[in-house]
Amino acid sequence: MNTDSDSKNFGQLTVLTIYAHADDEVLPAAGTLSLMSKAGWNVRCLILTDGSLSSSPTKGTRHQEADAAGKIIGATYEFHALEECNFSTQAVIKVAEESIGRWQPNLIVTHTPQPEKYGHRDHEVCAIAVSNVATRKNISLWYSAPPVFLRGFEPNFFVDITSVIEEKVAAIGCYESESNKAFMQLDAILVLSRFWARELGQKDGYFEAFEISRQCVDASFFTAIANSH
Ligand SMILES: [Zn+2]
Secondary structure: OOHHHHHHHOOOOEEEEEEOOOOOOHHHHHHHHHHHHHOOOEEEEEEEEOOOOOOOOOOOHHHHHHHHHHHHHOEEEEEEEEOOOOOOHHHHHHHHHHHHHHHOOOEEEEOOOOOOOOOOHHHHHHHHHHHHHHHHOOOEEEEEOOOOOOOOOOOOEEEEOHHHHHHHHHHHHOOHHHOOOHHHOHHHHHHHHHHHHHHOOOOOOOEEEEEEEEOOOOOHHHHHHHHOO
């Protein structure tokens, strides 16, 4: 565990994802997180709830599934026990601030704020609270694509995940307890990844889409952009 503080000394970048439920992180972002991990980022996934109300019959199953997914995409998980469908923005702010204090993330990724009639109530509360914290602490923030109903989501950043699409599929496959959900089906995952490619006018490949809510960069950002073409 001392590697975290050690790696900070070498300037390692950290991404912190904050999602309401385990599996929310892999559907929209497993490919991107895997690429970040391969590029040397420290990938931390914070899950607000422990899954006791999920379709999983055994409490703790989702923890094991998340850990298995984390091994594939190079992420480590941190679970909290906020009550599903009943937590407040204040509770999320507290948890997020604690975790931010611990990991000093360079980037936060969370749910897209969506009107409740389209999104899950927990996603909306999480998105609003995390946006509040990221703004106050001046941390870059990306919103990830909602699993269904894209209303309210305006993607402006697309990541080519073609090289890691198999890892994404495998990471999602770790969540066996959730595999009955329509948007967890393999064809749905691939179709959405291809949909984003079409959005970019690309005939081939798989992509993940994000909406950059706020982004702070240093001068090396432009070198990275130049090297990516
Ligand atoms: Zn969720």
